[in-house]
Amino acid sequence: MSEAVITPNPDDVMLKCLDLDSPKSFFLFAGAGSGKTRSLVEVLKKFKKTYAPRLRLTGQKVAIISYTNAACDEIQRRLDYDLTFSVSTIHSFAWSLIQPYTQDIRIAIQQILVADISDLHEKQAKGRAGQASLDRERKIESKTKRLENLPSVRQFIYNPNGDNIGRDSLNHTEVIQLAAEFLMHKPMMQRILIQAYPILLIDESQDTNKALINTFFEVQQQHSAEFSLGLFGDTMQRIYMDGEPTLGQSIPPEWEKPVKPMNYRCPKRVTKLINRIREQADDQQQTAWDQNEEGFVRLFIVPNTEGIDKKRIEQDVRTQMATIANDTGWNDDLSEVKTLCLEHKMAARRCGFFDFFNPLATVKSFYTGLLNGKLRGIPIFTEQIIPLITAHQAGDKFEVARLVRKYSPLLNKGSLQTNPTEKITNARDAVEALSHLWDDNAPTLIEIIKEIHRSGLFSLTEELNVIASRTTPEADTEEEQDNKTLAWEAALQSDYTQVEAYASYISDASGFDTHQGVKGLEFPRVIVILDDAEAGGTSWSYERLLGAKPPTTTDIKNTQAGKETSIDRTRRLFYVTCSRAEKSLAVIAYSQSPDLVRQNATEYGWFSEDEIILLN
Numbered sequence: 001m002s003e004a005v006i007t008p009n010p011d012d013v014m015l016k017c018l019d020l021d022s023p024k025s026f027f028l029f030a031g032a033g034s035g036k037t038r039s040l041v042e043v044l045k046k047f048k049k050t051y052a053p054r055l056r057l058t059g060q061k062v063a064i065i066s067y068t069n070a071a072c073d074e075i076q077r078r079l080d081y082d083l084t085f086s087v088s089t090i091h092s093f094a095w096s097l098i099q100p101y102t103q104d105i106r107i108a109i110q111q112i113l114v115a116d117i118s119d120l121h122e123k124q125a126k127g128r129a130g131q132a133s134l135d136r137e138r139k140i141e142s143k144t145k146r147l148e149n150l151p152s153v154r155q156f157i158y159n160p161n162g163d164n165i166g167r168d169s170l171n172h173t174e175v176i177q178l179a180a181e182f183l184m185h186k187p188m189m190q191r192i193l194i195q196a197y198p199i200l201l202i203d204e205s206q207d208t209n210k211a212l213i214n215t216f217f218e219v220q221q222q223h224s225a226e227f228s229l230g231l232f233g234d235t236m237q238r239i240y241m242d243g244e245p246t247l248g249q250s251i252p253p254e255w256e257k258p259v260k261p262m263n264y265r266c267p268k269r270v271t272k273l274i275n276r277i278r279e280q281a282d283d284q285q286q287t288a289w290d291q292n293e294e295g296f297v298r299l300f301i302v303p304n305t306e307g308i309d310k311k312r313i314e315q316d317v318r319t320q321m322a323t324i325a326n327d328t329g330w331n332d333d334l335s336e337v338k339t340l341c342l343e344h345k346m347a348a349r350r351c352g353f354f355d356f357f358n359p360l361a362t363v364k365s366f367y368t369g370l371l372n373g374k375l376r377g378i379p380i381f382t383e384q385i386i387p388l389i390t391a392h393q394a395g396d397k398f399e400v401a402r403l404v405r406k407y408s409p410l411l412n413k414g415s416l417q418t419n420p421t422e423k424i425t426n427a428r429d430a431v432e433a434l435s436h437l438w439d440d441n442a443p444t445l446i447e448i449i450k451e452i453h454r455s456g457l458f459s460l461t462e463e464l465n466v467i468a469s470r471t472t473p474e475a476d477t478e479e480e481q482d483n484k485t486l487a488w489e490a491a492l493q494s495d496y497t498q499v500e501a502y503a504s505y506i507s508d509a510s511g512f513d514t515h516q517g518v519k520g521l522e523f524p525r526v527i528v529i530l531d532d533a534e535a536g537g538t539s540w541s542y543e544r545l546l547g548a549k550p551p552t553t554t555d556i557k558n559t560q561a562g563k564e565t566s567i568d569r570t571r572r573l574f575y576v577t578c579s580r581a582e583k584s585l586a587v588i589a590y591s592q593s594p595d596l597v598r599q600n601a602t603e604y605g606w607f608s609e610d611e612i613i614l615l616n
Contacts, residue, residue, distance in 0.1 A: 013026065014256075029258070030232055031260065031263065032576070040203070063093065090208055095158045095179075097193065098178050113150075177211070180212045199230070200228070235282070259284070273606060276606050281571060281575075296325045300587065301589050302590045302615045330525055337525045338527070340527065346531060348505075366487065434448070443496055446468075446489075449464050453469060523580055525585075531589075540570040541566050547597075547599075
């Protein structure tokens with residue numbers, strides 16, 4: 001009889017890698033519900049007992065990067081806010097690296113601006129007269145002004161959670177780009193990084209910007225004897241398009257690769273389902289922690305005919321699930337059930353912000369910003385206009401004054417150096433003029449932006465400023481206009497209630513969320529909606545995943561070339577959503593070919609015949 005193979009405890013493997021005298025790098029596979037954060041915290045607590053005094057003497061820290069502010073706050077709380085550890089988002093960490101190097105930033109931004117201006121001039125020479133031409137002229141003017149102001153910038157500023165539209169500000173893309181370039185091409189920057197942080201741990205590494213993650217690989221390779229890079233993640237849960245698609249295959253062979261195979265979140269039936277979903281992607285499988293908790297899964301298939309009442313159907317699913325799972329929570333308030341949609345626009349229709357969201361969703365580079373609410377231009381509404389109007393309508397003068405002092409250029413330090421009383425009066429008048437837009441009905445967003453542009457109450461982004469400064473727009477072909485400005489122009493035709501609904505949605509105040517928005521979260525009862533027709537995208541397709549439609553020509557070519565396909569992306573999204581369920585899971589598939597969906601769902605081994613319900 002052969003001896004049983006003893007698998008090393010992944011926490012012990014990680015702790016051994018964090019030996020400051022003999023560091024080693026690792027990639028921890030942490031599937032859905034595997035207790036990744038708990039492992040991270042427990043390993044660091046043990047690490048602290050041995051190495052914290054030494055790090056304090058040398059002025060060093062362990063850097064921990066997590067994807068969201070909420071995740072950072074949770075890790076800090078569990079670590080008792082110990083100063084041995086520096087916990088931040090990737091944007092905050094990147095900014096901390098480059099912030100002191102004003103002259104290097106200046107040179108790099110100068111090169112970017114010169115290239116942008118040259119490109120705009122080239123388009124201007126080829127284009128024809130019209131609104132697009134006027135918009136390009138304003139952008140050339142804006143970028144030229146920024147270029148001329150660069151020499152006078154004493155120090156660049158950046159807010160990881162804001163719009164960053166001041167003349168001395170950097171935007172989110174610039175910060176990540178500059179951090180990657182500096183680390184890759186400036187050896188001194190690498191030395192500074194490893195001297196400050198001999199250990200760098202990256203959570204959700206599969207979704208970290210690929211340029212930056214590959215740069216960290218380079219730093220580790222050059223300094224492996226004194227620098228430990230630890231990556232936590234699961235390539236099956238890669239959601240964002242700017243992540244490294246080959247991360248799982250690009251781990252150096254000398255790295256440790258511990259695995260956490262236990263799923264502490266999902267019951268047995270849900271764990272079995274997600275194991276089958278990922279079988280065609282890799283060989284990673286999980287075991288449910290609680291073998292006594294079976295759980296429930298059901299697939300509801302609905303013919304996707306015109307005019308069907310999806311709200312009624314989804315309520316009917318809740319009613320049926322309450323009976324199937326013997327769980328009245330399915331019939332309680334919507335907060336008891338989390339409904340997950342493929343795209344924001346699916347939730348937008350249900351929550352009332354489709355006209356605002358849909359035009360912006362057409363711009364690929366806007367995608368990630370729409371998922372997290374940080375797209376340039378959105379914080380002006382969510383962090384400034386909405387709170388200001390809410391406070392003004394409630395008669396909260398102190399909150400109004402606080403918001404204006406914080407955000408308005410009318411009351412910044414430079415402005416108040418001359419005629420402060422007049423400036424305060426101007427700011428008060430600007431608030432009153434803005435609030436009058438709500439005297440009758442909710443104004444359109446373009447009316448709000450034009451009033452802010454007139455009064456100067458808040459600073460506007462480049463696109464919003466271009467649109468607000470228009471007087472008599474001329475019609476252009478869509479090809480002639482800049483797609484970003486065009487998208488904002490369409491979104492701003494919606495009224496204020498839509499951006500209010502959007503703000504509520506991204507703050508998780510609704511019963512809906514997207515596949516992208518819930519990674520790392522868990523809910524007792526989950527509904528997953530599969531509806532390609534309503535999502536309207538091309539990057540994913542549940543109909544193709546479920547075999548109701550054939551792969552596209554591009555999918556076939558990508559498969560032959562070993563590249564990612566729309567089916568691969570959809571499988572990952574389906575895995576992420578199904579793996580959120582702690583007790584019971586309902587999947588609603590709206591399909592043009594319901595019989596094929598039913599046949600393939602059973603052939604794939606995802607659902608049994610008695611778990612599939614046809615609805616009309």
